[in-house]
Structure formats: C-alpha cells, structure tokens
Amino acid sequence: MRRTARRHFGACGAKPFDGPRTDEIGLFGTLISRFGLGLGSTSTPYLRAAGQADTIDVVRHLEDSGEVPRIAAMEVGEAFVYLWPQLRALRDD
Numbered sequence: 001m002r003r004t005a006r007r008h009f010g011a012c013g014a015k016p017f018d019g020p021r022t023d024e025i026g027l028f029g030t031l032i033s034r035f036g037l038g039l040g041s042t043s044t045p046y047l048r049a050a051g052q053a054d055t056i057d058v059v060r061h062l063e064d065s066g067e068v069p070r071i072a073a074m075e076v077g078e079a080f081v082y083l084w085p086q087l088r089a090l091r092d093d
Helices: 003-012 024-033 044-064 068-072 076-092
Strands: none
Touching: 024 044, 024 076, 044 068, 044 076, 068 076
C-alpha cells in the first residue's frame, strides 16, 4: 500500500481492505463497470489473464443480447435482482 494511503487510513482509524469483493455485491459492481466503455478491446486480454474470463463472457452476452440498455434503465436494486442468477453462477465458478 502506498505511504499516503497508509497515513490516511491510520489517521482516520479506517482499515483498508483487499478488493474487489468476491461476493454477489462485488461481482455486481464489477459486472456493471464492464458494460460499454468499461470493457475495451485492449483491456480484455489482461482481464482474461487475471481470471475474469467468466465475467467478460457474461458482459458480452448481455451486450450482444441487447439487455444492457434495459438493465441500465433499472433501479440498482431491480438490476441486482435481475442479474442475480448470473451473479450466483459467477460466484459458484
């Protein structure tokens, strides 16, 4: 951890954590951050090499099927419930 981050966390009493979260909430954040420009062609090979292949495949499926605009129009909780089956499948892998 960088020195400035250590100073900040130490000063305010907060404890840093390693991320991203690996539960369904963390997977939801990762998944939606990959929609659109979040998954550029230059970053895809690196993400696959980092173990994100299943997440990329789900994102590509949602984009190719035209579901992303519909998901983007939903409230966060509604989108979370809608994506729950994919999130569970990603976590189980």
